[in-house]
Amino acid sequence: MTVQSKTPLLDLVDTPSDLRKLEEGQLRQLADELRRETIDAVAVTGGHLGAGLGVIELTVALHYVFDTPADRLIWDVGHQAYPHKILTGRRNRIRTLRQGGGLSGFTKRAESDYDPFGAAHSSTSISAALGMAVARDLAGKQNNVIAVIGDGAMSAGMAYEAMNNAGAMNSRLIVILNDNDMSIAPPVGALSAYLARRVSGRTYRSLRHILRQIAKHLPTRTLEKRALAIEEYARGLVTGGTLFDELGFFYVGPIDGHNIDHLLPVFKNVRDAKNGPFLVHVVTQKGKGYAPAEKSADKYHGVVKFDVATGAQVKSKPAAPAYQKVYGESLIKEARKDDKIVAITAAMPSGTGVDLFQKEFPSRTFDVGIAEQHGVTFAAGLATEGFKPFATIYSTFLQRAYDQVVHDVAIQKLPVRFAMDRAGLVGADGPTHAGAFDIAYLGCLPNFVLMAAADEADLVHMVSTAVAIDDRPSALRYPRGEGRGVPMPDEGKPLEIGKGRILREGTKVALFSYGARLGECLKAADELAAHGLSTTVADARFAKPLDVDLLLRLAREHEVLLTIEEGSIGGFGTFVMQTLAEHGVLDRGIKLRSMVLPDLFIDQDSPAAMYARAGLDAKGIVNKAFSALGENMRGETIKLVR
Secondary structure, three states: OOOOOOOOOHHHOOOHHHHOOOOHHHHHHHHHHHHHHHHHHHHHHOEEOHHHHHOHHHHHHHHHHOOOOOOEEEEOOOOOOHHHHHHHHHHHHHHHOOOOOOOOOOEOOOOOOOOOOOEOOOOOHHHHHHHHHHHHHHHOOOOOEEEEEEOOHHHOHHHHHHHHHHHHHOOOOEEEEEEOOOOOOOOOOHHHHHHHHHHHOHHHHHHHHHHHHHHHOOOOHHHHHHHHHHHHHHHHHHHOOHHHHHOOOEEEEEEEOOOHHHHHHHHHHHHHOOOOOEEEEEEOOOOOOOHHHHHOOOOOOEEOOEOOOOOOEOOOOOOOOEHHHHHHHHHHHHHHHOOOEEEEEOOOHHHHOHHHHHHHOHHHEEEOOOOHHHHHHHHHHHHHOOOEEEEEOOHHHHHHHHHHHHHHHHOOOOOOEEEEOOEEOOHHHHHHHOEOOHHHHHHOOOOOEEEEOOOHHHHHHHHHHHHHOOOOOEEEEOOOOEOOOOOOOOOOOOOOOOOOEEEEOOOOEEEEEEOOOHHHHHHHHHHHHHOOOOEEEEEOOEEEOOOHHHHHHHHHHOOEEEEEEOOOOOOHHHHHHHHHHHOOHHHHOOEEEEEOOOOOOOOOOOHHHHHHHHOOOHHHHHHHHHHHHOEOOOOOEOOOOO
């Protein structure tokens, strides 16, 4: 008996050229099948679901109307691009999403010609699209460039910088504002769809151009300004587009992003326009078409594997508390004792543990949106008035505010406390979200104190330490996920600044760890001991100021000294090497090796597999120790090629 396919139309579509062979009347069915396939795929892989479900119809309409990939389609952030991947030749691999060797969870240039720009950090699409549009014009080409950006991503200043530039240049560019959270204009419906279709059409745009020309020839500048203001205001009353008009964009909308019959004529109109940037305001519902997602508070933004019928997610019981929870609870305990403590996050309250703080201290919690630059300087302003701000931002996102860290915090020596989540490798989110560079990019700045938690108990004490540092900026880093299961203190106690600790004494090899690789160092020490190599394990705790006394002792009393960190070259190991050089230790022939993340971006995989590839697991540490000694793990002498 032949089993009938649940997706007969989708089965006919491998690329958008196949999609464009369908009749418009078939697109509703295709969208329903695409939604089913997206749900079924993410149920197997986990990942970002709600955003993709919200743009199913939008994705179908864009690929139907525009000639992708010749027309450039840029998805901001990329959370919502799973349906796009299914329609662009990657359906056969969609169940490898976010897995080792599989598809990226974001758009990626190396993956497909249909991904003209890689994006996993938000608010970059309009800038990139403008660059492509200008390149097209310089090359004398005619293709369209379309950027799809969410209303959340529009909270970042970079989006407005790009729009201001595009409007001033009058570039032929199309921006789709996917409004899936809050409506910034009147409710959508048949009337707004009609208005959008009329306003985007050639007749209205020609009439508007004529009115503007007439206004220019009015006898006084005052009358001209008044006429233009009336025209803009009148159009703003029915479309809500005054703000975007002021930025130089021709605003169209709002329109129902789930009604293909409303989307197609508008997209055709803006496609066929010959000049000027357009902003098409599309209102969608995150999680649309899947009841468990629609009912969920987060609309199933990010999910693990789940049961399609019930929506129940397969969550394993944690063996130890997550670092994010430990951080949030520790900050709460400190804030109960000190009313000057405030928490700042950039659109990541739940991802950082700030949501826990917010429940108890709503008036002392500030989510600034996707605006890390503003968030850092906002924290600096709080610090000038005697408050104790904790700027809680992923390491990879803090990169977006580096000038503010330097100019507004470090130079002024303001006691802003940076809590950097996602330190090190992060698994399925891949290289865009890895916290690889903060040790290096903060360690080079004067006035900073840098800490890294080796385990969840240490994190508790480091939160307390950060509270106590009130004369300069400080930063503490901690990884994603569960802790090591160590005994937890009842309360945090400030650590002595710049002092490390020794966890195991040995005589031959010294492992000097900074951060959460400490557990792997202890495993490596056991294995080295089994091979007859007595090993010391030390936790630096601070990269800056460095525990010089501890470092010199390790170098003096051991034949081999390895530094281990979850960061790029230029970080902790570099600080150690500089210090040893200044003290003349390198003149005496110490076997020193720095273990850092390799000089490449590591693609998504399980964290364990990623660290194994980086050589930063116990096996890699043992191999490095033997290599430094000139031996392999069988005790044979290695002949080094010079």
